[in-house]
Amino acid sequence: MGYLEKLNPQQREAVQHTEGPLLILAGAGSGKTRVLTCRIAYLIEHCGVRPWNIMAITFTNKAAGEMRERVDGLVGMGSEAIWVSTFHSSCCRILRRYIDRIGYDNSFTIYDTDDSRQVMKAVIKELELNPKIYKEKALLGKISAAKNNLVSPDEMEADASRWEEKQTARAYRAYQKRLKKNNALDFDDLLVLAVELFEKAPDVLESYQERFRYILIDEYQDTNTVQFRFVKLLAEKYRNICVVGDDDQSIYKFRGANIMNILNFEKSFPGAKVIKLEQNYRSTQSILDAANEVISNNSGRKEKKLWTDNGQGTRVRFREFQTGYDEAEFVAGEIAKKVREENRSYRDYAVLYRTNAQSRLFEEKMIAADIPYKLVGGVNFYSRREIKDMLAYLKTVDNGLDDLAVQRIVNVPKRGVGATSLARVQNYALENGISFYEALQDADRIPGLGRSLNGIRKFTTLIGRLRAAGREYLNVREILEMIISETGYVAELEEEGTDEDKARIENINELVSKTADYMEQAENPSLSEFLQQVSLVADIDSVDPDGDYVLLMTLHSAKGLEFDYVYMTGMEENTFPSYMAVSGEDSEELEEERRLCYVGITRARKELTMTAAQMRMVRGEPQFLRASRFVREIPRDLIELEGETTDTRNFMKPPEVSMDRIMKFGTVGAERGYGSFGSRPVRSPRGQAGNHYSLNQFRVQKADHLDYQEGDRVRHVKFGDGTVQNIKDGGKDYEVTVDFDTCGVKRMFASFAKLKKI
């Protein structure tokens, strides 16, 4: 009972408004998870709602796990009957049970992005599309967008006017056909087919409507059209739907998220109650001020302003460096120092960036500084080659119709079955309308296989043995171990013994322990269920809250998390906001980037540091960059620069001169769209010199000539003397290669290297 008293009035109202549609507009850090969990407890304890009548949908499995844990603590008995999961897992669970009603087999497998690409490649070949024009990635993107908007291949074709659109629709249809033939669904299908199931089988829908009388949706601002449809169908009958979201944190438009779902909630569910949570319990006022300032540049928001009584805290720090290298060194160095000297933990820190590609430098510096870290995202554990191989074996054992899995491993490890033989088998399968695996079993009857036949036999007997073992006495872990030993996969890696191979063995061992974990945790474990669970995990799900390490991740992955100390890195135009968003004519995209920035800022509890580099390598090319507009949208007096004191902002010299001012009158000229920002009073247009953001030069000037040439002896401050080997005009700067006497050949940029002829 005590939990109600701990809530503020708005939170309590949200918990107690149990009947009818409810929209909770929850600003960052306003305690929405607490509201959701208390609400569940309240429903059960005070309203007599039975646990199995409640469904809660979260964005990631991690969030689901955390919520489940907190609900367990509050409710105790029976809480396991509550469905707490992601959209994808919920749909998957429903489909596992009923998908046969719409013509699929209940033992379907789930394809990841990589698998989908393989399928699409085959489709492009089949339809004889010009691969120069129709890239599988682009096609898949369009198909995914269509699915998220519940557009079928037929509808797409009907809407198509241009030739290419017609072709895309054809590809879409062929792709679906292939998936179905393989008894596979892609990520989007999980949602689309669940909706299709509900629409085609009213009795199934009805049974779920009866079951889920109280529905709660977290991160509602990131739902897309299919998800909305799914929720709407489920909630239609009892209308006890509670959604929590923050339009300012909508950052998944590229994935089809429809911000209208939250903005129009009251229209979709007439009579909806709306409650705003604006008190922030997470961050300091300084951090919130910065966040509020940045986000206020967006239009079409639901007006709200976060406040806190946590106290002012220190100002947001901004540091600019010459290169991304220096930036990473600073971040790593500072974390190492603070942990050492101020008794902080690594887990208090997060390093955020816009794209995964930026993680490399940080990783390197973390290793150099001996800082334990965890990289979230990037190459997913389950998409590593060795893991995919192992999973392909498991999938083949589980579902013989999954051609893709079979094709992946027929010849792994090498069994002497090459591309030509595989093509023959494929043909045979096609002609006889059977699956690839069935064709392999028929290999004797396929002409022209020659030596491959042996390998194929080896393969099919192995799979046969595995299947028999699985049916009779082995569990998931044991099957995997059998695969490992029978194929000699690990043994082969051990022989090679390079670092990479060792890492692969590690990964395989990790997979084995994951199967062991699964065996312990599952109620009635099955291979299919294991594979399904595995394909729906996000990288963030594996972050252990007790682990003491610095987290490195994209701003997107950071959503829903919080840290004492946050570094937002790569705060440069064209990096963040990304080049795509800046050059695109669509201002929507820029607003989404700004929301992403808002998400980033509000992750910080105590201290936020923004960093930027003046130059970084992008695609092997040096790029010269200037500070992000988002930094400049934070008023100058909320920012602390290098060399300034850390304490309160009252000491700040020129008050209320904000950064966009500086941009207008300062070094870099106003660019497109820049002049249109709000009209803060101009105090001193000339005051820019003193409060310039960077203590360094803003832009690197390319020298019009160099006072040394190839063959000359030069001196470098750090590397000493050397001979110039090569000078290349890189457009914005000269790239100089020097062979140093003491430390060998280095390549550098003339304007940074400051080489002196001797």
Next chain:
DNA sequence: CGTAGTTTTGTTTTT
């Protein structure tokens, strides 16, 4: 058939 080397291509963000 398998491998090693070469060329090309490409970048947001993720369940």
Next chain:
DNA sequence: CAAAACTACG
């Protein structure tokens, strides 16, 4: 600067 896709050779 990668990874992926191709190509040519053993």
